[in-house]
Amino acid sequence: xxxxxxxxxxxxxxxxxxxxxxxxxxxxxxxxxxxxxxxxxxxxxxxxxxxxxxxxxxxxxxxxxxxxxxxxxxxxxxxxxxxxxxxxxxxxxxxxxxxxxxxxxxxxxxxxxxxxxxxxxxxxxxxxxxxxxxxxxxxxxxxxxxxxxxxxxxxxxxxxxxxxxxxxxxxxxxxxxxxxxxxxxxxxxxxxxxxxxxxxxxxxxxxxx
Numbered sequence: 113x114x115x116x117x118x119x120x121x122x123x124x125x126x127x128x129x130x131x132x133x134x135x136x137x138x139x140x141x142x143x144x145x146x147x148x149x150x151x152x153x154x155x156x157x158x159x160x161x162x163x164x165x166x167x168x169x170x171x172x173x174x175x176x177x178x179x180x181x182x183x184x185x186x187x188x189x190x191x192x193x194x195x196x197x198x199x200x201x202x203x204x205x206x207x208x209x210x211x212x213x214x215x216x217x218x219x220x221x222x223x224x225x226x227x228x229x230x231x232x233x234x235x236x237x238x239x240x241x242x243x244x245x246x247x248x249x250x251x252x253x254x255x256x257x258x259x260x261x262x263x264x265x266x267x268x269x270x271x272x273x274x275x276x277x278x279x280x281x282x283x284x285x286x287x288x289x290x291x292x293x294x295x296x297x298x299x300x301x302x303x304x305x306x307x308x309x310x311x312x313x314x315x316x317x318x319x320x321x
Contacts, residue, residue: 113144113264114176114207119216119241120248120268121277127232129204132278138200139314140275141207143307145180146195147267150304154181157305161189176206192310200314208233248272249280255292258299266296267304273297274311 117140121129133140146162149155153167164184173181176199183198184190199206211217220232235241248268251261258266272280273293286293301308 130278138203141203
């Protein structure tokens, strides 16, 4: 899910990520990782806090998910907010580098002036990213019944809306489908208590900095 969120934020035609969610992207990626770990049954909520389950960690778990999971020690609990805060400042780099290592994107750094560098990100398969974007957008535009939407897609929709990811929805669409978006967000809150509240704190902290 963090990889999908990163790709949803990518503007292939410009070779860069969207500007609107730049300040909160690390928090969004952490939230996506937490959500995936909860869906996989590796983390759960205990009294409003994060706790690891007894499920074994898969050998194939990707590096960023492993890092986030490692921030919750066995037999201990942590606030969801503290889990999101642990890696927000390096989440983008870790996810980007992993996508590059797997050949989904290429990353080039260009010297602009003095110490200033510009990073260009190229998608290996732009149509695949567009298909992912269309699927997520169509779920909102067709106002699908929340229970029929895969939970992972519901989380992605909630994250891109809460984080104002500029590549996804225009303001007019957000207004037109406000009720459907709210219903999906309510389902995420029901299935993953504590996550969205913690993310709202993280977003407020990032945007207020």
